[in-house]
Amino acid sequence: MDADAIIIGAGACGLMCAVQAGYLGKKVIVLEKNEKPGAKILISGGGRCNYTNQFTTAEQFISENPHFIKSAFNQWTVGDTISFFETYGIEGKEKTLGQLFPDDKNAKDVVEVFTATCADLGQEIRTKADVKVIEILADGFKVTYEKNGKTITLKSEKLVIASGGLPIPKMGATDFALRFARKNNLKIIETAPALVPLTITGKDEEWFAQLSGNSVFCEVSNDEISFEENILFTHWGLSGPAILQISSFWRRGEVINLNLLPNENIASLVDGERKSNGKTLLSTLLNRFYTKKLTDALGKFLPLEKPVASLTKTEIESISKTIHEFKVKPAGDKGYDKAEVMRGGIDTNEISSKTLECKKIPNLFFGGECLDVTGWLGGYNFQWAWASGFVIAQNI
Structure with a gap:
């Protein structure tokens, strides 16, 4: 095996998962299609990144199963998010309605927290890595991706799909997670642009x-x-x-x-x-x-x-x-070009709320926007991404 887990997607969920896994001594490899990690983090809040909301509860989320996210939010709270970023020198400043922005820093600094910490913990982030095939093996997963014209194969016991939703295509967003879910007979809640x-x-x-x-x-x-x-x-x-x-x-x-x-x-x-x-x-x-x-x-x-x-x-x-x-x-x-998030996604009934592991495919985890969890505007979707990344890291 090349790592304890392979994480597809270096967005908010994938990056938090990599860091938290590193704290626990687990080796992960993160595969990111874009040239740089954290593409949506970098544009959030006009480049300032409203990274959480002090008033976050399950009430600010849209899902066919509104109780699904409660377990994750009990495991990783808003206080945990605030403490995490304070550890790395990012102090929160409330703008309006509970939205927290970095006081004297910006979205680049938020991404830097993850990239620098991953480097310190020996976690690999491989960019320009376009995943082509995922094979489910008896003892894990085989992931084949292309980078700079080369085809590379990795194996791991556990796999995390945190590849985001359909907004914003020009930033590399794809239906990767949804296609994989459909191919493996996981139910999808109808998707549509949201916060648009x-x-x-x-x-x-x-x-x-x-x-x-x-x-x-x-x-x-x-x-x-x-x-x-x-x-x-x-x-x-x-x-x-x-x-x-x-x-x-x-x-x-x-x-x-x-x-x-x-x-x-x-x-x-x-x-x-x-x-x-x-x-x-x-x-x-x-x-x-x-x-x-x-x-x-x-x-x-x-x-x-x-x-x-x-x-x-x-x-x-x-x-x-x-x-x-x-x-x-x-x-x-x-449409998705201007939408901040996606409504709908992989049915949460396919996923364990406690671990975010897929019920039908052991050792496969989904987190972040690809699931049927859509937050309001104002840092709520980031809180879900951090929480889901943390929960997955505990279980890979």
């Missing part, structure tokens, strides 16, 4: 496009869930944190609701303004909360040039509906 911008086409396209670049704090909701964060108008539709969040719960054909003024009541504001200065135009009132461009665009639906004292009861009801119940029916999403 939504597109608007048809008669409403021009209205949204004219607002491109405008951002507004909003409550975005559907029948299932709601999020309060900024939305961003784009020339093709909607983006921003609240839109990315709702996209994981949105299905084609559904309408989403935008409350464009979640912390106020527009009818009450109008009433208050009437008492203090009834000559105030509705546009002047709205400009206190929105950019002039957004206020002007809302003029398609609202009597902007009317003094608030002149507004009828029917008009105020219409204004309230527009501001607090702005309905949007997205045409679709921007």
Whole structure:
């Protein structure tokens, strides 16, 4: 055997698994298709890497089996993640909503923690290694990969597949894990882009496009869930944190609701303004909360040039509906090119929640994004990657 385990994928899960295995004196070889390890880590949080979230629980994850991740999160907590990175000089700083970023460092430093520690522990990371064949042997696994035109074969008793999901193809993402799972009769939960911008086409396209670049704090909701964060108008539709969040719960054909003024009541504001200065135009009132461009665009639906004292009861009801119940029916999403994560994946019922070992194929482990575990925006998916990498390392 060439190693105790072969790990396919040098992303967050694979790298954490390699380091944790090294702590336990286990020798692993990590095979990475890209030129460098940690491709998605490097672009996360705009290159700053929101590496965990202080509020992580199972509630912030989408899965057909929502209880599956609880065991991993009991074994590797947010506190463990914070302590791990502090050991290597990365102190967490909260940005918003529990998101932790490196205080005075960035995503490159996060990747460096793993590459340097793997080197110290004698763990090999082989880049430009394109895995072609996995053979299941009586005593382990045989992995054949290509590198620089050469075909190389490795054997190990245990195998870890942490090759990620379908986003982002230009960064080397593939359906490798899903193909292998299907080939070996493991059930797949239907996949789709998640944490992804939504597109608007048809008669409403021009209205949204004219607002491109405008951002507004909003409550975005559907029948299932709601999020309060900024939305961003784009020339093709909607983006921003609240839109990315709702996209994981949105299905084609559904309408989403935008409350464009979640912390106020527009009818009450109008009433208050009437008492203090009834000559105030509705546009002047709205400009206190929105950019002039957004206020002007809302003029398609609202009597902007009317003094608030002149507004009828029917008009105020219409204004309230527009501001607090702005309905949007997205045409679709921007796909895996722009998605941060994948929804769906390998059915967690195929995997032991305690060890992340495949139930049908002994000594085979899956972790990270290829499983049917999808976190919200804001460091949750990293926490799942670190936790799953740790759990696997204990069992290989």
